[in-house]
Amino acid sequence: MSELVALRIENNIAVITINNPPVNALSHGVRVGLSDKIQAAIADDAVQAIVLNASGRTFPAGADVSEFGRPRETPILSQICDLLETSPKPTIAAVHGNALGGGFELALACHYRVVLRSAKVGLPEVKLGVLPGGGGTQRVPRIVGAEAALELMLSGKLISAKHAHDLGLIDKIADEDVDQAAMSMATDVIAAGAKTVPTRDRIEGFQDAVGFANAVAKQRENKKNDPQPSVAKIIDCVEAAQILPFEAGIAMERAAFDECETGPEATAMRHAFFAERRAAKVPELKGAKLRKIDTIGVVGAGTMGAGIAISCLDAGFPVVLVERDQDGLERGVERIVANYDKSVAKKRIDAATGEERLSRLTGTTDMQDLSKVDLIIEAVFEDEDVKRNVFAQLDAVMKPGGILATNTSYLDIDALAATISRPQDVVGYHFFSPAHIMKLLEIVVGEKTDPNVVATGFKLAKKLRKVPVRAGVADGFIGNRVLAAYRLAADFMLEDGASPAQIDAAMRAYGFPIGPYQVLDMAGLDISWARRKRLAATRAPEDRYVTIGDKICEQGWFGQKTGRGYYIHDQDGGPVENPDVLAIIQEERKLLGITPRSFSAKEIQDRCLFAMANEGARLVSEGVALRPSDVDVVLLYGYGFPRYRGGPMMAADQVGLLTVKNALLSWKAEEPRFWEPSPMFDELIKNGRKFSDL
Template identity: 40%
Template sequence: MNSLVTFEMDGDLALIGLARPPVNALGQPLRAAILEAAERAAADPAVKAIVLHGSSGLFSAGADISEFGSEASFAAPDLPGLLLRLTRLDKPLVAAIGKLALGGGLELALACGYRIGEPGTRVGLPEINLGLLPGAGGTQRLPRLIGAQAALDMMLSGAPVNAQKALDIGILDRLAPSAESLLDEARAYARELVAGQAQARPAVPFPEPAKGLPEDFLARFRQDNEPRWKSRLAPRLLLSAVEAACLLPLEEGLAREVALFKEAEASRQSAALRHVFFAEREAGKVPGIDASTQLRTIAKVAVIGAGTMGGGIAMNFANAGIPVTLLERQGDALDRGLAQIRHNYGISVKRGKLSEAQLEQRMALLTGTLDYADLADVDLVIEAVFEKMEIKQAVFRELDRACKPGAILASNTSSLDVDQIAAVTSRPQDVIGLHFFSPANVMRLLEVVRGKATAPDVLATTLKMGRTIGKMPVVSGVCFGFIGNRMLEPYAREAHRLVLEGATPAQVDGVLTGLDLNMGVFSMLDLAGVDVNFLVRDANRAAIAHDESYCRLGDELYALGRFGQKTGRGFYAYEGRNRQDDYEVVALAERLAGELHVPRRPIGDQEIHDRCLFMLINEGIQLLDEGIALRAGDIDLVWLNGYGFPSHLGGPMHYAETLGLDKVLAGIRHYQKALGDYGQMWFTPAPLLERLVAAGKTRIEPF
C-alpha cells in the first residue's frame, strides 16, 4: 500500500488513514493513494463499510496550495473526480474528522455518506481567503446538506465552525466524547450502519437547497452584498455556484462549479491572495536565526505610557494571558489609561465578543505603577511615549537602570532611529523596535525593527511573541520610518502635490478607494491625525528642506489646528464620522499654489493613480535594495496589514509585478520629465528597478 495512506482491516471494516504530514494536504500523490485504497476496499467482498480518518489524528487541512495555478491542480486523479468516485461506492463510508477538515478536507468529508467528529473538531471552507471557491463539490454538496443560506454564510465568511455548531447544523452526524476515542466511535458507527443495512449514502436533507427561502433570495443577496464585495471576483463566482446548486441537478451543478473554480484560479486576484499566503509563511524566515536559536522567556511585560497606544499594546498581552504592568508619570494619567482599557473591553462585552468574566480576568492581569523600580522583574518592556528622540532616550536610560539583565527593551517608535535609542543604554544588544499600529489592540501588523546591535535571540523571541499575541510580525532594518512610514512619505507627498496642482482631496482619495484601498491618503491622515503626520514629517525636515512645497498643505492645516476627525476639520469637514468635502481646503490649495508658483490644471484619474502608486512602489523597491526589507513579500505584508492595501491586489510590490515593472519604470521616467524641476527632484527611479527592467526580470527581488 502507498506510504501516504494506511490500510487496515478490522473485521468487515476497511480503515483508510491519511498519512501525509503535517496536515494531509490533498496534493496529487495523496489523491492517488486515497483512490487506490478506496478501490481496494470497494473490490473486496469482505469489506462491508469503510472508515476514512487521519492516521495521526488530524483529518485534512485541505488542498495543496502550491498546486494552484499549475497543471498539478487538476492532475489525475483530480479532487472533484476522486470525490465523485467516493460518492459512488456501494458501501457506507464514514469520515472520522479529527481536529480539522478545511477546504478540500471538508469536501472530502462531504463526499462520505456519514461524518463523525470529536470535541476539538473544526470544519470550514476558507477558499474565499485565497480568491477561490470550493471546487470539489463544496458549493453543491454543502447547500444540499445544510441549506443554501447557511452554506453561503459559511463559505463567504471562510471561518471554520466548531464541532458543536457543525453537529447542530447537520455537517456532522455524531460527536465522539474525546479525540482519543474518535476512531473507536467511528468503527462502532460503521458497524451500526452495516447492522442496520444502511444505504451507502443517505438522502440529503435539502434536495432543493433554496426551498423555504423567498423567491428572490439569491438576487437580493447579490444586490445587498455587491457594495461590500467592491471589485472582488471570488464572492460573485461563489454565489453563482450556489445558484447552480439551487437550480441544477447535482452532476450539472458539479460541472458548473469546476468551471467557476477554474475561472477564479486563473484570476489575478487569486494569484495575489496566494502570494500573500506564502509571504506570511516566508516572513518568519530571518537570516541569523533558526529553530536552534534559544528563545528568552516572556512571562511578564511592562508598557511605558498608558495613553491610547500604550493601553492598546497592553491589551494584546492581557488578551494572551500575559501579566502587564503599565507605567505612567502621573497617577491621574494612569487611572485614565486603565479606565480606557476597561471601557474598550466593555465595548467587546456589549457586542457579545467577550463575557463579563473574561473582562475581569483580563483586567486582573493589568497593574499600574508610577515607579520604574516596579519593573525590576519584567522580561519585556515596551516604551510607548511621545515621538521625540530626547524623550525616548530619557525613558531608556531609566529602563537601563531599573530592568534586570536579559530583559528585552523595546521602543514603539514609528520613525525614529532605534540605534540612537539603544546607544544610551549599556545593553544595546537587548534593544529592539516594536512598532505597533493604531489601534494597537486591533491592527494586525507589528514592524519588528532590528538594530545593528540587536541580538539574534532578542529578534527571535520578539517574532514569536508577536505571533503569540496575534500579530503579523515583519522584520525591518533601521531607517527613517522603517518600511511602512518611509513608503507612506512619497505616497502622501504626491497626494498633497496633486491637490496643489488642481486635484481635490476627494478626487485623489476616490482613485485610491476605487482600487479597493480601505481609505485614501487624506481620509487616512484625518483619521490618524494631521498633527501626528506633521510631527513625524517635522522630525525628518532636514531631508526635505530643499523643497518648500513638500506637504505644505498639511503644514498649513496643522498651523490652523485642523487635525482631522478629532477636531472636526482636516482635509475634510466632519459631523461625527460623516465626512464632507471642504472647499476651504481647495481655496487654501489654490492660494498656496499661487505662492509657490505651482501651475494648476485639470488632473486625470490615471495620473493620480500613477504618481501616488508608482512613488509608493519605487520607495519599496529602494528599501529592498538597501536591505531594510528582506523580501518584496515582507513589504506587501506591511502595507496589507498596516495601511489597508487590498489583499486581492497582493500588496504594492505584487501589484507592480502585475502592472509590469517596465510600465512602472516608464511611468516614473515620464513624470520625471513632464513635471519639470519637481519631477527632476522627486521622480528618480530606484536603481534596483532599473536593473530589473534592463535584465528583463518580472519579479521584484534583490539583483
Template identity: 45%
Template sequence: MQDVSVHYELNNTLGIIRIDNPPVNALSQAVRAGIIEALEQARSDSSQMLLVLCAGRTFIAGADITEFGKTPQPPSLPDVIAALEGFPKPVVAALHGTALGGGLELAMACHYRAALPDTRLGLPEVKLGLLPGAGGTQRLPRLVGPELALEMISSGAPITANKALEAGLIDQILEGELEPAAIRWALTLLADSAPVRPTGERPVAAPADTDFLARHLKQNARKHRGQLAPGYIAELVELAQNASLEEGLKRERECFLACKNSPQSAALRHVFFAERATGKLPDIPADTPLRPIKRVAVIGAGTMGGGIAMCFASAGIPVILVETAQDYLDNGLDKIRQNYANSVKRGRFSAEAVAGWLDNISGTLDYADLAEVDLVIEAVFENMAVKKEVFGKLDAACKPGCILATNTSYLDVNAIAAATRRPADVIGAHFFSPANVMKLLEVVRAEKTAADVVQTFMKLARTIGKIPVAVGVCHGFVGNRMLRAYARQAQLLLLEGATPSQVDKAMENWGMAMGPLAVGDLAGLDIGYRSRRDQGIEPRSVLESALADTLVDMDRLGQKSGAGYYRYDPETRARQADPEVDKLLRDIADEWQVPQREIGDEEIVDRLILALVNEGAAILQEGIAARPSDVDIVYINGYGFPSWRGGPMFYADSLGLDTVVARLRELRELTGDDGWEPAPLLLELAAAGNSLASLNGRV
C-alpha cells in the first residue's frame, strides 16, 4: 500500500485493518484513502470478516485539525463510512482510548463494536459550532435511542464504555490487551456466523418520553441561546425517527455545511486553536527545563484557598493548607469535604476517587511545615500589606528554588516580589472563583520572574486542569482591567437612562452568560467598594461608581444581603427590578447633571463590548498580553463571553476594524466621553487594512 498510516493484513479468515496515524489516529486524507484501499483488497481475498483497530493510545479521536478550513480531498468521510457499512462481509471495530467525532461515526458504520473498559465515546462537534456530518445524527439514534443520542450530540460530552454497552452503542467490553482480545472476540462472532448488520437499516426505538424533544429545547433554551448547531441537532435527531437513512443523511449534510460556513463555527474553531496556543511564549523556549512540583502549600483556607487546594489534590499532588487559627483551618477543611461530597452526590466523581483526593490534603498553622514544599500559593485577603507580610514569612520558611505565587486579582506582583530576597521565584497566579471549577488561570509574569518559573507554572496549570494565559503586570492584569472598562459603561448607561434589567437583558440576549449588574450582585458590591477605597478613591467621588457606592452605604451588597441593583427573593434568589434603584439613578443623574434619554439595546451592546475591544487593544500595545487570541481566551473562560462569538478581539475582526474605529468615534461624539478615543493599535491596523488576528502569528 502507498500509505503507511493504514495497514491491511490477512490473518487466516480474518482481515485486519490497522490504523496508525499518531498521535490520535486522526482521519486525515491519507487515512481515509488507506481505509478505502484496504476494503478493496479485502473484497476479493479469502477473509470472512474484517476487524478495524488502531495502534497507539487511542482509537480515532476525530478529524485531522490541520485540515480545518481547507477544501476536503477525496475520499470524503461519508464515502468511507458508506463503504464500511455497505461492505458485504461483517466488519467489527475494536475501540480503546477515545472514539470521538468522525472516529465514532466510523465505528457506528461498522456492523459490530467492542471496547476496552476505559474507552470513552462521544460526538463533540457542537463544541466547534458544528454537528456530526458523516451520519452521526442518524446512526446514533438507531443504536441508543433518540433521547440519549440527543443528549450526547447536543452536549458533546463523551460516555463511558459501560454506559455505551448498556445503551447498545457497543456490543462487548474487551478484557486484557486490545489486539488479542479483539481477535478472540471477532473469531467468536465468526464462529457464530454473525451476519452483516448495517446500522443504517435499523429502526429508531420509540422514546420513553414522547415529549423529550420539547423538554430538551425548553431546558437548554438559555444555554443554547443564539447558537445555530443545537437547533439543527434537535431537528436531525427528530428526523431520524421518521425518515429513511438516505433522507436523514441528506438533511444532515445540508445542516453540517450551514454550520461549517457560519461565523459561529469560525469563532469556535478560533477558540479551539487559541486555547492550545496560550502556552507558546515569545521569549521562553518550549524546552526550558521545568522545576519539579511534588508538594504544594496554599496559604489561606477560605473559599479561594480551599478551591485551589482541591485543584492540586484532584490532580494527585499533595497539598498543605496553612491558616492562622485552628477554627479557620477546620472550617476550610470542612468546606472542602462538603464540596467533594456535593460532587459525589451529583455523580460527577466517585466516592473512592474523592477519598483518595482528600488524603492528599493536610493542614497546619506553622510556616515551618513548608520547608520542603516546591510551590506555595498565597490566597489571603486582597491587601498589599497583608500579602507582603505573608511573603516575608514564606521567604524565610521555604527552601531555595521553591516557587512563591500570589493569587492577587489586581495588586502589583512586582511590589509583592520585592518583599522577598528571591524575586526571580515569585509569580502571580490569578485563579478565578470558584477555583475548583473555573478553567482560567492568569499567570502573571513580574519583572524579575525567572523563565523556568513561568514555564513550570504554565505546564503545571494544564496538569491541574486549567487553561493558562501568561500576562504582564498592570492593575487588574488582562481580565479585570478590561472588566473595569466594561463595568464603567454599564454604570454610565444606567445614569443616562437605561435600567439594570434593560442592560442585563440586552447583554444576555447578545450571548453573555450574565449581565454586568447581575454579576455585580452575585459577586458582592462590597468587593469593588473596598477595592476603590484601597486605591484612595473616596465614596461617590467618581461618576461611574456613585450608584454602587450609594448601594453599599445602604447595605445593599447584592444577593448575599437580599438587595443590590435588584431585590432578591429570600427563598429562590430570583431577581426582581426595584423601583427604589430607578429613583436613586434619577437622583444621582440630577446631582451630576447627566441628561437622561431612551437608550436602545444595540447601543448597550456596542458600548459594553467595544469598551472591551478598545481596552484589549491598549493592553496588547503595552505588551501585557502576548497575542489577541490570549485576550479572547481570558474573556471566554473567565468572564462569560460567548465562545461562539470568538472573544472580544475576534469579534472586533468580524466587524472589521475600520467599522470598529468609526463606531468608537461615533460613541465619543454621542457621549462626549474622551474614553472612546480609539486605541492607537486599532487605528494603525485599520489604516493598514489589517486585523487583530494578524498579530496572533507574531509569537
C-alpha cells in the first residue's frame, strides 16, 4: 500500500486504512486522504457502514507535531471528525497500539469504537503546551462527565482499553483481531438497522449537572497557579461543553488551541519533544556493530548501585550484584527487595512480577563471578583511587569484548581507562539518583572508546527506558558542569547580598521544583565540597572563589543527612533557614569588605539562567555536547529545569541572544572569566540565528 489513506469495499462495508508510518501521524496528506475517502464512502450507495483503521503498529498516535506553530492547511482535524460524526452511515473505529491526541479524537468522532485489549488511549496534548484541538474537550465530557475528562486531559496520561471501556469511552474490547471485530460490529449494526448516535448528541456526562460544575471548580482551584496557559484553557473548554451548544464549544476549543500553540510555553515544550529525539542521534550509530548485552554486572550495592540494578532487572536482564563484603551486599539486596515490596504494595506491579525480577538477581562478594557477563557497570564511591582499584580487578576477570561502564559524576574516564589493558571497552554511564526512576543517562565517550561501545550504550538506554545524551570527557560532563555554573552564579549573589532562601524562592518561581541550596542540602554538601577540594590545585588564582559552602561543611553540616545545612531539617513544620549559616555569610561579607545589596527575583533568575546558557554554549564549542538541544535535554531530565521553559538554551533563545550577551557583558567586571560570553553568541547573533537552529 503506497497511499497514505486507502479505501476498499468489503461486503457493503467501506474500510478506510491510514498508512503513514511509523506512528500514522495525522499529517496534512493524511487529512486530505481521510477527507476524500470518507466523502467517497458516504457518497457510494453500496456502502452501508464505514470502518476506520490503520496499518502498521498503531492507530494514529497524534497530530504531526512538525506542523505545530504554523498555519494549519485544510482540512484541519476537526473537519475530519465532523465528517465521521455526521455521516449518515455508521462509522466504527478499529483501534490498536496507541490512539493518542488527534488519533483518539478521530475515534471519538466515530459512532462506535472497538479497541484491542493491549491498546492504550489518551489526550496528552497538555505535555506539548496545547489542548485537544479536534473536539476532545467537547466530546469526552459528554460521555464521562467533567471529573474523568479533566483527569484525562490535565494529566496527559495514557489509559488502558479496559479503563476506557469502564468509563464508556469505547464500546467493545477485542482480544485478538481488532479489524475483524470492527467488521463484525459493522455487520451487526447494519443487520439491526441501528441509527447513528453522534457523540455530540450524547448526554451521559451531563446527568449530574452539579457534580459536573463542582469538578470544574475543583480543578480550577487546584490549577490556579499552573504556569501553562493550556491548563486553564482545558478547564474552560470542558466547562463550555456543558453550558454552550456543541458548535460554540468547538469554536472556543479551536480558538484556545490556536492561542496556546504559538505561545512561548508550547514553543518550548515542542522544542523539548524534538530535542529528546534528536539527542538519540549520534555519529557512532552509523554503521555500528552492536555488542551483545544479555547479562549485566553491577559493582557497588549502595544507593546508586542498587538503583542501577533495579533499572536493569526491570528491563529484563539477569544481574550479578557485587559488593566488597557480605554486610554491604546484604544491605544492597535489602534495598532492592524493599523497592519491589513497595511497588507490589502500591500495585505498580503484581507479586509474581516482583518475584520474577528478583529471581534474576545474583549477589556475590567475588569479582570472579563477573567473568561471563557482557556489561559491567561500576558504581562504587566517587573517588579516583577507589575506582582505579576496582578497574584493575575487573580488568583481570572480564571476558574479551565485555563493556566496562563507570558511573561517575565528575571523574576523568580517560584517566581511568588508561589504567587498564582495554581502554576501548570503557565508557561512562552517568546515572541520576534514584537510578531506577530518573530517566536521564549521560553516555560519556572517552578518547579511545570504541564507537560500537557507544552505539551499544544508546541501544541499552532504550531498553532501560532512559533518555540518553552523548557527552564528551570534561569535569562534570554536561549536566554537572552546567549545574556548577548555576551554583556559582548563585554563590556570587549569596556573597553579595542575597540569602539562600531568597535565591531558592526565585528559582522555584521560575519553575524549578526546588532551589539550588535546597538541592545541595538534599544531595549532601560534602559531595560538592569534595569536588571543590579536588579542583583546588588547578583553580586559577584570579578566579573569584566563594568559601561559604566550605565553612558550612567545616562545621559538619552536610544538609538533610546531618539535620543541618543551609537549612535546619530536624524541626517540625519542615526545613527553616539556618541562622548560623546566615551568620557565616554575614561574617564573610565583612571579611571581604562587601556591602550587601538587594537582588530582585528577576535578577536572580536572569543571572542563574544566563550562566547556565553561557556554560552550555561553551560545552558545545568544546565538543563536550554535540548540540545546544542536548544541553537542554540533560537539564530537563536530570536537574528539574521546567519543561515549559524548554531548557536553558531554549530559554536564552526566547529571551533573545543579544539581550543575554549584553547582560553577561554588564556583569563581566564582577568576575571576568566566569561572565565572559561564549564566542558562540557573536557567531549566532551576526547570522541572525538561535541555539535552536543548530
